[in-house]
Amino acid sequence: MWLALGCALPLFASDDIGLIRIGDPWRFSLDPPPPGWQQPDFDDSAWPEAPAAFTFAYSGYEATSLASVNRPYGAAFFRRRFAVPDPAAVEWLVLRLDWSGGGIVWLNGVELLRENLPGAPGEPVDPGLQPPLRNRTWPRLIDLSAWRDLLRPEGNCLAIEWHEHSTGGYSSALAMELLANFTRGPALQAAAPGRQTILWQTPVPTEGWVEYGPGEALVHVTPPTPPGTNHQLTLTNLGPGRTYSYRVVARSPDGRMAASKPRSFRVFNTSGPVRFAVMGDVGTGRPAQYTLAGRLREANPDLVLMVGDLVYPEFSRNRADFRWFSVYAEHLRTTPYFVVAGNHDVTYASDHSFLDHFAMPENGPILRERQAAHQGPEGHWAYSFDCGDVHFVGLYVPILLPDYDLPEDSDQIAWLEQDLAASNRPWKVVFLHHPLFSSGPHGNDDYNGNGLTDTVELGGRLLPLFQAHGVQFVFAGHDHIYERHTPWQGIQTIVTGAGGGSLYPIYRLEPTSLRAFSHSHVTLVTIDGPEAELVALDLEGRELDHAWYRREPPPADTLWTAARHTPADPTGLPPDGDGNRLGQTFDLVGKPIPGVTGRFAHPGRLRVEADATWVHLGLEGMALPEGDDLILFVGVQGRPGAQSLAGLGNGLPPPDDEGANALDLLGNLRFADGFEPVIACVLGDEFADDTDRFFTRPRRVVMGAAGEPNARLEQPAAMGQGVFRLEAGFPEVT
Numbered sequence: 001m002w003l004a005l006g007c008a009l010p011l012f013a014s015d016d017i018g019l020i021r022i023g024d025p026w027r028f029s030l031d032p033p034p035p036g037w038q039q040p041d042f043d044d045s046a047w048p049e050a051p052a053a054f055t056f057a058y059s060g061y062e063a064t065s066l067a068s069v070n071r072p073y074g075a076a077f078f079r080r081r082f083a084v085p086d087p088a089a090v091e092w093l094v095l096r097l098d099w100s101g102g103g104i105v106w107l108n109g110v111e112l113l114r115e116n117l118p119g120a121p122g123e124p125v126d127p128g129l130q131p132p133l134r135n136r137t138w139p140r141l142i143d144l145s146a147w148r149d150l151l152r153p154e155g156n157c158l159a160i161e162w163h164e165h166s167t168g169g170y171s172s173a174l175a176m177e178l179l180a181n182f183t184r185g186p187a188l189q190a191a192a193p194g195r196q197t198i199l200w201q202t203p204v205p206t207e208g209w210v211e212y213g214p215g216e217a218l219v220h221v222t223p224p225t226p227p228g229t230n231h232q233l234t235l236t237n238l239g240p241g242r243t244y245s246y247r248v249v250a251r252s253p254d255g256r257m258a259a260s261k262p263r264s265f266r267v268f269n270t271s272g273p274v275r276f277a278v279m280g281d282v283g284t285g286r287p288a289q290y291t292l293a294g295r296l297r298e299a300n301p302d303l304v305l306m307v308g309d310l311v312y313p314e315f316s317r318n319r320a321d322f323r324w325f326s327v328y329a330e331h332l333r334t335t336p337y338f339v340v341a342g343n344h345d346v347t348y349a350s351d352h353s354f355l356d357h358f359a360m361p362e363n364g365p366i367l368r369e370r371q372a373a374h375q376g377p378e379g380h381w382a383y384s385f386d387c388g389d390v391h392f393v394g395l396y397v398p399i400l401l402p403d404y405d406l407p408e409d410s411d412q413i414a415w416l417e418q419d420l421a422a423s424n425r426p427w428k429v430v431f432l433h434h435p436l437f438s439s440g441p442h443g444n445d446d447y448n449g450n451g452l453t454d455t456v457e458l459g460g461r462l463l464p465l466f467q468a469h470g471v472q473f474v475f476a477g478h479d480h481i482y483e484r485h486t487p488w489q490g491i492q493t494i495v496t497g498a499g500g501g502s503l504y505p506i507y508r509l510e511p512t513s514l515r516a517f518s519h520s521h522v523t524l525v526t527i528d529g530p531e532a533e534l535v536a537l538d539l540e541g542r543e544l545d546h547a548w549y550r551r552e553p554p555p556a557d558t559l560w561t562a563a564r565h566t567p568a569d570p571t572g573l574p575p576d577g578d579g580n581r582l583g584q585t586f587d588l589v590g591k592p593i594p595g596v597t598g599r600f601a602h603p604g605r606l607r608v609e610a611d612a613t614w615v616h617l618g619l620e621g622m623a624l625p626e627g628d629d630l631i632l633f634v635g636v637q638g639r640p641g642a643q644s645l646a647g648l649g650n651g652l653p654p655p656d657d658e659g660a661n662a663l664d665l666l667g668n669l670r671f672a673d674g675f676e677p678v679i680a681c682v683l684g685d686e687f688a689d690d691t692d693r694f695f696t697r698p699r700r701v702v703m704g705a706a707g708e709p710n711a712r713l714e715q716p717a718a719m720g721q722g723v724f725r726l727e728a729g730f731p732e733v734t
Contacts, residue, residue, distance in 0.1 A: 015330060016089070016261040019082050020158060020178040022326045023063060023290035025049045027079045030066065032127040037077060038106040038159040044079050053098075053175035053285055053322070054078075056164045060502060061312060062173055063287050075127040078160040082178070087151040090180045091258040094203045096321065098139040098175040100166035102131035106159040108150045113142060117163060131163045135171035138318035141183060141203055170313065175285075175322050179203075181258035183229075184325050186248045189359040190234070191303065191336035192385055193268045197234045197359045200260075202250045205229055211259075212246035214239065218262065227253065232359055241269040263333045266302065273528040274388040275300075278431065279499035280307035280477025281342065283323035288520040289500025290327060291539050295522050297331045298541075303387060304335060307477040308342025308398060308433030312501060315345040317353045325357075338392070341381060342433040342477060343399035355379040360394070365415040367396060370403035372410070382412050384419050390527055391425035395432035399478075400447045400454040408461055420469035426551065427527050428471040433478050434458055435495045437488075439516045440479025440504045459488075466491050472532070472549060472597075475523070480504040482521045482536050482544055485512040486625050489599050492549055496523040496536070514623055515545045531594060548605060548621045550594045562608040563590035567616050588618040597623075603630055619683065627697055629662045629684040629719055633677035633726075641676035642726035645669045649730060654718065659693030660730040662719040679733055682721050691722025691732050 027047040029037075036042055050064040054076070058067055066076060084090065095105065095113070102116030104125070111121045116131045150156075158178055166172040185200030198210055208231045213219035225231045231248070238244060243266050249259045277296055282289055296304060311323040328337065338360060345354050346369050354369075355377060364383040369376030381396035393416065397406050406412060420428060435442065436459040445454045466474065467489040477497030481504055485493045493512075498504075503518045510516075519538050526533045530552045536545040568587040588607040595603030604621035617632070624630055635641055642648065649664030650657065657664065662682045671677065684697060696718040723733040 016085060017180055017182050018177065018326065018329055019084060019156075019180055020080050020176070021329065022053060022175060022177045022285070022322050023051050023287075023293075024080060024177075025051050026054075028054075028066075029077045030074070032075065033077050037079070038157070039109040040081070040155050040157040042079070042157075047079070051287055051290060052177075053173055054162075055172045055174070056166075057168045057170075057172040059170045059172065060284065060286070061170055062175070062285050063290070074163070075125070075129070076162045076164070076174075078162065078174075080158050082156050082158065083154050084151045084156060084180070085153060087148070087153060089258065090148050090151060091145070091256050092181050092203045093144040093148040093151070094179045094183055095142040095144050096139050096177045096179060096183070096326075097142055098136050098173055098322065099162060100134055100136040100172050100174075101162065101164040102134065103160055103162040103174070107144070107147055108152075108156055109159075110147065110150055112144055112147055125161065125163070129163060130165050133165050133167070135166045136173045139175065139322055143203065144178075177322075177326060181250065182248075182260060184321060185329075185332065186246075186260055186263070187325065187329075187332035188265055188334070188336040189338070190361050190385075191268050191387070192361070193240045193270045193387070194238050195234060195236050196238060196244075196265060196267060196336070197232065198246070198248065199359055200231050200248050202229050202231070204252055206250040206252045208248055208250045209233070210235065210246055210248050212244055214242055214244055216245050216262070216264075218245060218247065224251075238267045240267055241272070242267050260333075265334050265336075268302070268387040270386075270388075272388045273526065274302055274390045274427075275524070275526045276303045276305060276387075276390075277301040278305045278307060278475045278494075278496050278523040278525065280433065281309040281480050281497040281501040282306065282499040283309065283311040283319075283327075284501050285323055286500055286502075288539060292499055292520060292522050293327050293331065295537055295539075295541060296328070299522070299524050299537075301335065301524065304331075304337045305392070305394075305431045305475060306337060306339040306499075307431050307475055307496065308340050309344045309477060309497075309501065310339060310342070312344055314348040314350055315341075315354050316349060316351045317356065320353075320357050338385070338394060338431075340394040340432055341396060341398050343404075346376075346398050347401060347404060352377050355381070361385045363419075365411040367412060371396065371412065372405040372407055373403040375403065382415065384423075386423075386425060388527070389425055390427040390429055391420075391423040393419060393428070393430045395430060397432045397434040397458065399434060400445070400458065402448050405448050406458065406461065413461070413465070417465055417469070420465070420471065423469075426530075427473075427532070428466075428469065429473045429475070430466065430471055431475040433476060435476035435478055435497075436463060436474060436493050437483075437485050437510050437512055438476075438479045438481075438495050439483055439506050439508060439510045439513050440481045440495065440497075441507045442479045443507060443510065463488060463491060472551070473525070481506060481516060481518050482523070483510075483516040484514050484534075484536075484545055484547060484623075485510060486514055486623050487597055487600055487602060488512065490597060492597070494523065494534070496521065512625065517544050519544055546621065547602075547623065548594065549602065550596045553596050554594060560591065560593050560608065562610040562615070564611065565589050565609045565616075566611040566614075567609060567618075586618055588616070588620075590618075592620070600625060601628060601630075606632070617681070622683075624684055627684075629682055629697065629721075631662060631666075632681040632683065633671070634679050634681065635675055635677040639678055641678040643671055643676055645726070648726060648728055658729055659718070660720040660724050663724060663730050677726055679723055679725055680730075681723050682719065684721070691724070691734075693720045693722070693724070693730070693732060694718050695721040697721065
């Protein structure tokens with residue numbers, strides 16, 4: 001019996017470094033296979049397939065659980081085929097391995113390793129044998145270079161016989177990957193206009209350098225790094241916006257050399273459009289993490305922001321590769337990642353090595369890991385950088401425990417204010433681990449015990465500062481959900497913390513919550529000119545959310561032409577005539593007219609279509625606080641209309657009102673010269689099927705799926721809904 005946790009397997013192909021990566025699918029059997037099963041040509045097509053790593057427990061920290069109540073723990077047998085495009089280029093062959101119990105490893109039928117099991121090499125082991133108790137320890141690098149001559153271009157097979165015996169839980173694991181020449185990287189980090197930093201690790205001490213150049217020509221060579229296994233070089237004087245190719249070269253003291261295959265990257269531009277991805281709370285080793293890593297590669301962003309909790313259950317140098325660097329390895333070779341620390345990266349960390357693994361910009365304040373207590377490793381935990389039209393700021397707010405709190409008089413807040421004030425970029429994006437609003441469980445935390453929820457306290461410290469300096473977006477994690485809120489003073493806050501970790505429930509809805517989902521996802525943002533577009537994708541690549549942010553209106557003299565089109569009836573229309581449903585789509589094709597994001601709402605985008613009889617209006621991407629109305633005023637060229645709303649309603653409260661109170665309350669509204677609307681559309685929630693001048697708009701609505709009713713949770717004063725003429729009494733348009 002076997003159980004694969006999560007979703008569909010990722011399709012990872014062998015590359016020149018990761019011959020077998022963590023997360024790759026393996027064939028396996030829980031029944032003893034026939035002799036010769038370790039050979040490359042053995043037919044394993046009838047064996048099930050699942051991604052590594054494996055466990056015999058329900059720990060929730062590996063990709064595949066083999067747990068079963070129907071059989072005792074015994075041997076499990078694994079096979080993974082792989083290709084080596086150029087075996088002669090493999091100078092160092094390394095197995096990264098972490099296993100409990102005992103086991104045997106074969107390469108192309110030759111035994112390479114036997115641990116915690118009896119017998120000489122080649123001697124079989126009873127499949128029912130239970131080895132001495134041994135829990136997993138830490139991943140180890142095992143040098144297999146003496147057997148690299150066994151490699152061939154196609155049809156290689158790594159086989160493993162695993163006899164599990166542990167105390168269970170997190171202690172049960174079989175995690176493995178086979179690497180050629182490099183044990184980490186090359187990885188792009190600390191990018192900036194004209195600069196690119198590259199990190200890599202080698203299995204033995206070497207010196208290293210980077211060969212690079214514009215286009216495909218590797219015409220430049222850096223000075224070598226000092227001998228060692230950890231390497232870092234920064235390329236400078238690069239042409240902003242240009243594409244460069246590069247490879248890293250390693251040379252050992254005895255003259256052995258290896259090089260990575262060339263990859264390319266695009267240098268950050270000094271201005272212009274930017275496309276970036278945001279994820280958080282990723283490193284559990286579950287299938288969702290590998291699947292979303294594939295979504296990142298498919299999206300091809302200019303850069304990736306990681307908002308903390310990179311490794312579970314806690315960050316350590318021994319877990320960094322299996323949980324993070326190896327998962328995103330191929331994408332890291334072409335795309336810079338920027339990370340900030342979460343609570344699992346520092347608060348619970350066993351070796352406090354987080355900063356040792358990354359090369360982030362060093363323009364932030366020198367902070368201690370426990371910043372409020374001024375204790376622990378120091379470094380640039382917070383920083384900023386520019387890409388195109390965007391100024392990005394990464395903050396260090398892992399959790400509001402007393403030692404990790406962010407006091408108002410902290411060095412970080414003083415630096416933050418100076419940094420934001422000094423930037424002249426038109427867009428400003430902040431990313432941090434702890435959210436400012438959240439409908440997840442952490443939205444109720446009070447870790448510093450002062451009687452204020454941590455989100456309220458942190459928002460009170462940071463949001464006024466963000467408002468004063470023109471920040472438009474704030475991305476956070478911590479809660480393993482996706483949530484987008486209505487703007488606060490023009491600031492769009494988003495929780496994007498389900499990048500591979502276990503999902504959290506929607507605990508209770510924030511008053512500002514617009515979209516809240518307990519789904520694994522990645523968030524993609526494209527900023528181009530005055531507009532930003534945001535899309536959240538789930539594991540299957542389907543849209544969870546799609547929204548826009550507009551800094552300024554289009555030029556006043558812009559002429560927008562209606563599309564000549566008759567929209568079809570909307571799909572997914574519920575049979576009860578009671579409002580829209582999630583997943584409902586509308587056949588509108590006109591060029592969208594963008595609305596400007598306001599202090600606490602966003603009108604979305606308007607599409608205008610016309611046929612011989614009707615004018616069809618459609619709004620998408622509205623962001624309204626619950627119970628609020630959006631009023632669309634429409635004028636007709638050549639037809640006089642209203643210059644103001646004064647005197648059109650009777651100004652009386654219920655029960656003496658005439659209805660359409662959303663318009664009656666705007667009696668002091670005057671329109672700009674040259675604009676005289678003739679009708680007003682009062683819109684705003686999921687119950688807007690018909691015109692109803694005495695409609696009572698709910699303060700909170702929970703949208704139902706297809707076939708399920710929408711739920712109204714509160715009933716305030718009536719405002720009306722629908723289309724009304726701007727004449728005395730606001731007559732309805734029929």
